[in-house]
Amino acid sequence: MAKVHVTTTINGEPEEFLCEPHQSMLDALRGPLGLTGSKEGCGTGDCGACSITLDGRLVCSCLMLAVEAEGKKIGTIEGLAQGDHLHPLQQKFLEWGALQCGICTPGVLVAAKALLEKNPDPTETEVRFWLAGNLCRCTGYDKIVRAVLETAADMRRAA
């Protein structure tokens, strides 16, 4: 089958890869690109474990074709930490135990980061609605929501 050559930017770095035209971005990330932080919970847009940003906008990578990455800027969970330096959201999730099995966590973090970039001072309701597309079978959500609100407060104080 004829593969397509895609040139894109992932977490600020230029990248090239080969994919099949019907392949999802999630498959390309986890396959040829070796970025396995994004998870597949459902493959049908329901769980949010595959959340990435596409030109800064939050999307499900399972509902995007890999060929659509051509010329775009992709952001994944691997881009959150700077070297050994965790993103404040990651740090807070660890401190507060806002994860258990961790399968949903990369998607939650990518989604939460996108929220705080758009709205640095969200209400609890706004956080809950924004994260409604990120399903978690373990935590019961409360610690996730608290950790996001607390990180937002820290980041506002630091700004």
Add this chain to the structure above:
Amino acid sequence: MTETRYLAAQTLDEAIGAYAAAAGAARILAGGTDLLVQMRSGVLRPGLIIDVKKIEEMTAIVPKADGGYWVGAAVSGAVLAEHKGFAATWPGVLEATNLIGSKQVQGRASIGGNLCNASPAADSVPALVAAGAVASIQGPHGRRELAVEHLPAGPGRTHLKPGEVLVGFTFPAHPKGSGDAYLRMIPRTEMDIAVVGLGVNLTLAGGKVTAARVGLGAVAPTVLLVEDAAKALIGSSLDERALDAAAAACRAACKPINDKRGTIEYRTKVAGVLLKRTALIAAERAGRK
């Protein structure tokens, strides 16, 4: 297994040319939130996927001189919600598009895709019908305009002819004293399919309704324009009697199915309840004291 090809069409002519030439083997890709799910489930393996998101006309939001709007068919709900002018004019249309899935889904899902996917429960469609939005369609034999309510033909089917692409929507000017609203009833508060969806768009002058449109979803094979409900509202001050008559017209228009989300009786009853609630929200937005 047939091979799938991908084309990022740069112009409308290129998209239509390829679409018509593929004779049924091709699919248009807007946000892909329906298409990719169908491909993954194995229902669909298109020979050609034509991405229309590089076509300027299909991704533009353009305020018109008369106060109306052009919205490209492939504009995502998230982008539409960020357009301040459109958001101020058509809060009901946005209310409906912002109910489509999660933030992730809204980042991609388009109102064009919502309409062309032709689900009877598509959330944006009753609001588009109420708004009086007109679909611009272009195919190998030229361009035509069609009121949104005439585009769906049944569950999963549209009146688009072979090779025809939905280019975008024209929203009419919203006269002073107008307001629109959309409500849906679902078993949970987020991320579910409508049991009933209802859009109202109306104009008030001196406390009386001078114009109204009602779009009703999820209770028939296609989204409906309920003209009898509009007639019951027009000329009234939205008093109890007018609202009762309009609610009865909505119940009469229902031809729903029984399923796990709601029985025929339940859906029919809810259609009437939603009409009253939605009309009052639209009236408040129209400036009713």
